[in-house]
Amino acid sequence: MQMRFLVVAAACAISWGQADWSTYGHDLAGTRYSTIKQINTQNVTKLVRAWTYHMDPNRTSGRGWEVTPLVISGVMYLTTSASKVAALDADTGKEIWTYEVAGGQPATRGLEYWPGDKQLPAQVLFGTSDGRLIALNAKNGKPVPSFGSEGIVNLKAGVMNGYPDRPYGLSSPPIIYKNVLITGAHVQEAPSLGPAGDTRGWDLRTGKLLWQFHSVPQPGEAGNETWEGDSWKARSGTNVWGFFTIDEKRGMVYMPFGEPTADYAGVDRKGNNLYGTSLVAVDAVTGKLKWYFQAVHHDVWDYDLAAPPVLFDVTRNGRKIPAVAETSKMGLVFILDRETGKPIFGVEERPAPIDDALPGEYVSPTQPFPLKPPPLARSSISREELAKLTPEHEKYCRELFDRGLHFGGPFTHYSPQPSVIFPSSIGGGNWNPSSFDPELGYLFVNTQDLGSLNQMVWNEDAKRWSRSGVARSNRFWNPENNWPCNQPPWGRLFAINVNTGDIAWQAPLGITASLPEDQQHTGRPNIGGSVATAGGLVFIGATDDSRFRAFESKTGRELWVTEIDAGAHSAPMTYQGKSGKQYVVVTATGGGFTGDRSTGDAVIAFALP
16 A cells, blocks of 8 residues: 555656746746646636736736746746735635845746755745846745845846946846856847846856856957947847746757847947847856857847747658747747757848948848748838728828838838838737647747837937837827737737748737727737647737637637736746646736736636636
């Protein structure tokens, strides 16, 4: 009997580990795939709300909160819009403990978990908006004294470049490999000079700095030659404000870097500007460069890479290739060999506009485009492609367009003339985490078709160009109802077959409820990501229509949709509670960059009755 008990206990321990959600992407590879299949295509329509946790009941406005909680052994950990970190009972949503982050906010997209060792307790670790890195005891929420100074490391040390009053913090969670805690940076987008966006590795036990990767290469480092003269000095931006992923077997960390400052004018940084808007692989223990791939040369569109790189194997010509996929704000998906950075399906340097740039601007004559998959978001506009949904909306958009807008195809530059640019600065993709089903070989990617409406204005006092909105908006839409001026779809969910590079299916993502019923399936602007499960489902919020959905992963059929408290501009997750129930959880707070006017503060759990 005792032997049988031990066998059962061991089996339960294995099952329990699979039931957790212990890091942002579910696993270090960022697949966001759960093997739990209690909820499946046959019963998903029966899902009901199991519990709701209000992070800040008094909150009525703001940018929104984008956290994906973690669940380990029946306890949920999350950062909240009330400037707290909380631990909840994962079956009920009841608070176990909270920790107040005085003087700043915890990272809006979440935290990291470490199970501890013989000397140190299990911990949750996170950054703050004011430049601190904090480690808390996962059991009681108290700072861990051995980490930094009484649980806190000063992230600003060594990166401020002589600009101590400029903003520096973390907006996304760190990631852990062995004894190394790896952090990105959230820095300014203008002006040009300010804190560095370097990636750093810290000793997980002590908080001591182990390595620092210069995101803008210093003299003697690979890539410094892509900065004319001394334009690399004290350059801000070029930061991982999004997410890392890690190849555990190879000990490599993949870093999606954003654009150098200033965002929309690079006249003072001539050259291709490595490692701006690049995917960079380094040794996770030492920070040494392995390879890089630049997705936009000399970025002046705010086309940051920010989405988590997703790791999987591609089977091609009978051979397995270790791959990494990165989705860009251009709505392009680059699938690369994750050992070398070489494109698996090919990348072509295509001519880009060179005669519409700002005076004195450096222009790259070409930009990279993957041969496969095809673009997943609109990158051009013409008058014939304006929306024709209602006579009133068509009239508004035609009158706006006929004001003499500067427009064109991919990589059209922002101009002193009012310009409409596709994709917009918030992108076809953004930080949206994709998910991957290893059984199907499908990568699930959500994008939006939304344009920027801006013009560049010279600021004589500051001696620099800056971007300004046009017609009460910096989006190419009617600000009265947030209907984009291009013909739908405005938001889509795609499944990419990673073994062929082809689109397996696509579906509109979101509805415009203010339109007549037969016209509502337009898709909607969206920021956020998805989760895939062994139950044959893809769950996603993301849209500004305050709804949460489940799609059949094999076909793209929308199987279930429910209205929620606000727009869920976050990435959902799933786990099995101690009760044995599978839960699917999403954070819904509205706000965000999509123009979402809803407000809320809810973390919502769904389960079968």
